[in-house]
Amino acid sequence: MVHAEASTFANGQTKAQVYEQVLEQAEALFEDQRNWVCNLSNASSLIYHALKSLPPPSSSVNWCGFYVLDPDPKKPSGLILGPFQGHVACQTIPFARGVCGTAASTQKTQLVLDVDAFPGHIACDSNSKSEIVVPIVKDGVCVAIIDIDCAELGGFDGEDAVALERMAGLLARSCNF
């Protein structure tokens, strides 16, 4: 199997079809592999290329990746950058700050149509206009978050939220964090 094909998405598919392919491919990739770094690396690629294959605003995705619980004992309530697709990003984020911190501390998906209107938003990239952040919760603990930015306002909707929450559940079950 040539693995790159897993993240090649045909044009002209609906968002629902593309997310189904993401979830199927992810499930197959994770079947014999529980290493979280490996699985989050491939997952960020799958989701990024899926969104890029769709019409705007989805195709304007400009960052797609993960933050995980910071293992540094000096930062017990902090997130640290994990695998991603896109430009260089902020390395650490306190639970108390921004869209990512809010998703981690409340364990609730944050669907933000306009990041500039979100109190305390952390701008890693001034091109990002909207954002979705989905917590990955395992045994009651938020172990990581899925974070996706879009260069257009209103880049994400309820369909993204539902599909990414399924992905978060799959990652929680499939990885040793």
Next chain:
Amino acid sequence: MVHAEASTFANGQTKAQVYEQVLEQAEALFEDQRNWVCNLSNASSLIYHALKSLPPPSSSVNWCGFYVLDPDPKKPSGLILGPFQGHVACQTIPFARGVCGTAASTQKTQLVLDVDAFPGHIACDSNSKSEIVVPIVKDGVCVAIIDIDCAELGGFDGEDAVALERMAGLLARSCNF
């Protein structure tokens, strides 16, 4: 500081200038951060966007990332996928196989002008035509490799090898693997 700017490279620079920017930005990013997942994630983005900003063949880079020592005790001589930019990739690679395995086992940079001519080459992506793999060696142990693929033959030269070996040295010094 908007971090995305660290991986924005002006057009019209030489390869030497672009790699200098990569190494300067990497050094600044790693100054207060020794987490290897975080640092390899940002490093893959820096190197990928640097090569994309150059004329062909460098701009035909189609995968840029890392494999690290597999912590699975059942795979004592194996590499596992780390952070990367590009399409979904092979999850595990034995030390004995392919360009990555050769770089890890010999601890020597592998500059491959035509991957199809390399014995035992592992094709994660049939679009990849040439490859460079640079070992990251810490205290005599190969802890990870930098792996970059190009969709053109002869995508890399001695200048890439020298600069990426400096990056490998910086990562070895800057990260707790």
